[in-house]
Amino acid sequence: MKKNAVFFVLLFIIALAPCVCSAQEMHGSTKLLALLNKQGKQYGASATLDLDIQSGKNRVFLETFPLTQVTTQVSMRFAQQIACDQIDVDCSDYDFFYTIKSLPGVVGGPSAGASASVLTAALLLGQEMKKDTAITGTINSGGTIGAVGGIKGKIKAASENGIKHVLIPKGTRMYVEDEVEIVKIEEELEENQTSQNQSNETFGINQSNKLDLVEYGHNLSVDVTEVATLAEALKIFTGYKIKEPSGEFVIDPGYKRTMKSVAVDLCSRNSNITNQLQQLRENRGINASEKEVSAINYSEKSRESFDVGEYYSAASYCFRSSVSLKQDIFRLSNLTKGDFENKARIIEEEIDEFNKKINNTKMNTITALQTMMAVKERLQEARDSVTSALEADKLNKSADMMAYAEERFYSAKTWGKFFNGDRNEFKLDQKHLKQTCRSKINEAEERYNYIRSIIPSLKLVSRKEMDKAYEDLDKKQYVDCLYQAIKLKSEIDVVLGIIGIENKELDELIDLKLDIVRKNLIKAEQEGIFPIISYSYYEYANSLKEKDKYSALLFTEYALEFANLDIYFPKKRTVWDILKKVDRKMLLVFFLGLFAGILLMWSTKKEHKTLQTSPKKRLRGKKR
Structure with a gap:
């Protein structure tokens, strides 16, 4: 019996192994367009980016030949995160090994980010990339492709290295001329080549001294296309279209209620401050200042925004109006240095007390984290303004800074209403x-x-x-x-x-x-x-x-x-999250192996019982 149990466990492990070790190794490469520092100048250059994806723990490694600036490591990590997010693939069970092969002196930085993101997404999706296409640009939040320098030189480098199609960031087609020149990766640049390249590249410049890069590329037999997002770039490289979020954006009802409450608080306060200033002016027989007129305009804008349900905008306009109005109040009140010192002491004590209170708030959702950010920022700005008010050498400056401090602190307290959270919890330790x-x-x-x-x-x-x-x-x-x-x-x-x-x-x-x-x-x-x-x-x-x-x-x-x-931030996993990661084909193999193991055990057990039966009973059974 003990042997059977061991046998069953072994079968179980063998059947489960494909599910556990199903992650396959992936490899791919793409051409990079980069800048090269040489003798105080920057030149366009071509390089190679390789990527190996293996089973692991969501780690990102970078190796360069030769060593480039360390900041490129940051680009690779961010590119990997954006790629995984945009194609909606859980990368927590993979390690990513990037390798950049280039000439010495290649400028590090974020300009390889877009290329790294496209390569990462293509490998994870199992898509083949075009070999004659390259992209230059940063990769930014939301999968946007950001602007970079030296695009003209990079296009020329593409033409010298067999690249037929270059993707550039949206909005960079009209290029401001600079000193970036071109160098091939296979050879050193001769001094006289620089001037020769310059003299032959005068076409495509419009009246505002900008170069049309699409026309410039056309004259070099290179197609140049502007792209705005990773999705656009990936489609050109592979033909694969990332599925965009469908449906309309619906404002969270909880957010809407809370933001409306914040706007009501800030705008009610604005109304009271307006009345205070008007009363103070009437008592002194003073006309409204330009600052007050501007503040009233902001108050009117806030009402317009509130009426169409734009409560954050309404709150922002009311806050800006309140700051200006209170600054006038403080200036007209002829406050002394001692008055400002007393106000500073009171505000700082209130800030400290409120800060202690929010530090004890449970924070395990993105909503809670962003609320904490908004509140902390406002508290710090209020505290900094108090310091500036006390250090100011003129009372009017003290009045302006103290007015801002009071209103910013009140804004921080109203934003504290958002500490409620959303559905998903994250590890925000x-x-x-x-x-x-x-x-x-x-x-x-x-x-x-x-x-x-x-x-x-x-x-x-x-x-x-x-x-x-x-x-x-x-x-x-x-x-x-x-x-x-x-x-x-x-x-x-x-x-x-x-x-x-x-x-x-x-x-x-x-x-x-x-x-x-x-x-x-x-x-x-x-x-x-x-x-x-x-x-x-x-x-x-x-x-x-x-x-x-x-x-x-x-x-x-x-x-x-x-x-x-x-x-x-890693999301807190549920059992369902773990089950969703299991390869369905491998899961089928597991159950088939398990079923085969059970059948094998059953037949072995039956044969064992037959062997234990006495010879007479076995013979009797045969006669029947």
Whole structure:
């Protein structure tokens, strides 16, 4: 009997093995278009990206020949995360091994991100990639393809390396001339080749000194196509079409109720502050200031937004109005330095008390995490404004900063109403928050270094926010760190995306990104997640796009980043989640093996009983 039990266990293990070890190894490669630093100049170059996918624990490795800048590792990790998310494949049981083969001096950074994402998605889907096609661009949240530098040189490199089709980021067709030249990967560039290449490439430049890259590529026998998303690029590379989220986006009823309540609170407060200022002016016989007139306009905009159900926009306009009105109140009240010191003490005590209260809040959903981010940001801004008010050398400056501090703190308290959560729980412990904070800082740092390398003179991006994120990381304030890094990365992506873009092209770019945000919100909602900050910024961007295009683009970028925050945190698995990962064919093999084992045991047991029967009974049975 003991032998039979052992035999049965062995059969069980043999039958189960295909289910456990069913993950197959995958390999693929694609051409990369890169920038090469040589003697103080940057040249277009071609390289190779290989990828091996094996059974593992969702780890990402990068090997380069020769060694490139370490920030490229960040691109590979992010590219893998976006690819898995966009094609809806659980990659937690795979390891990803990327290898870049290039000339020495290749510029590291995020420009290989789009290529890595396409290759990753194609392998996971079992799709064959075209060998004569290449893409250059960053990969951003929501699967968007972001702008990069040196595209002209990269197209020329493609023509020199047998690449017939180059995909470039949407909005980068009209290229601002720069100093990027071309070098083949197989040989060193001679000094006299540089000037020769320059002299032969004067076609396609329009009256605004921009180069039409589609025409430029055509003259080099290279097809150039603009793409906006990973889905578009993957379809060109493989013919495979990623299924887009279907249906209409429905605002979460809980969010709508809570945001309406927040808007009512902030707008009621705005009405009271308006009355206070008007009473103060009447008592002193003073006319309304330009600031008050502007604030009243914001109040009117808030009513318009509220009437059409845009409650976040309504709340934002009321907040902006309240700040301006209170600044006038404080200025007219002739407050002294001592008055501001008393106000500062009261606000700081209230901030500390409220901060302790929210730190004890359970946080296990994306909604709760984003609520915590919004509240913490407002508390920190209130605290910073108090400090600025006390350090100001003029009372009017103190009045303005203290007014902002009071209203920002009140805004933080109203946002605390969102601590309720959604359906899906995630691992939002300190360990995973720290890892995600580091990831986002690395992504932002990579883009910061990249933009400084291709446009050294650019002054639009400051390190102040980056340093603040690192400071929060050191203080173990991971939620603050994460929020800071996300916003910084978004701001850098906006700067990269608008280089060379004319005002008339902004409308198309904003509408494109808003549509991508909408699709990502639908997808999140179908997965039981409602990213409240993402939707709030999406709504606000829509309200701004007619009158403030650059702010609308910035808030759209914020919305994209916050819509995909769940990819950084492992979801808490249920039994059903585990069962869904089992290969159905292998499961069939398992049950067939199990059934065969049972039959074999039954026949063995029957034969064993027959052998134990006495010879007389066996003979008697034969006579019958």
